Amino acid sequence: MVSRRHHPLRCWLICCSLILMLLAACSTNSSVTSSATKGSSPVPPPTAVPGTALGAPGCQPPSPMDAAPSQGLPETQGTATGVQLWALFFADMPIHPKQEIKIVWRMTGSGSFHLSTHGPRGMPAQPTFGPEEHGGSNWNRPGDEWGSGFIFPVAGCWDLHATRGTASGDVWLMVQ
Secondary structure, eight states, X not given: OOOGGXXXXXXXXXXXXXXXXXXXXXXXXXXXXXXXXXXXXXXXXXXXXXXXOSOOGGXXXXXXXXXXXXXXXXXXXXXXXXXXXXXXXXXXXXXXXXXEEEEEEEEOXXXXXXXXXXXXXXXXXXXXXXXXXXXXOSOOOSSEEEEEEEXXXXXXXXXXXXXXXXXXXXXXXXXO
């Protein structure tokens, strides 16, 4: 015969076990992304600190930098909706004011590709070249490729804004 005194305790233990299993199932990390390009294999996105955004206005946070798998150079995925935007920096981090840097871009979508920059107090960065369309490279990210060069005149948060057709995205960069 089962004692009625232990019945509430048994129900409580079963409920707690079910809640823990539900929480464990909901917290499974599914960071696999499909980023296949013409004949290329998927490449995982850069790793960000869990719980942080890719990049937010005012560099709160800036776009996270990671080493590109095939390049060893700093890269970041831009913040965009409906398209993917990537930037590969041919420079040591951190980037300093008045330092000329080359940035290679990849963006999915269609249409012409344009760049604009907005720094502290709306100041633009000085373009040194581009964007120039590239025929391709061994940098394995989705989209078509362009190269550009910039000199950021002052330290602070910079919004590198890319548009392609009706799509747009941003890379938020701290210049120190």
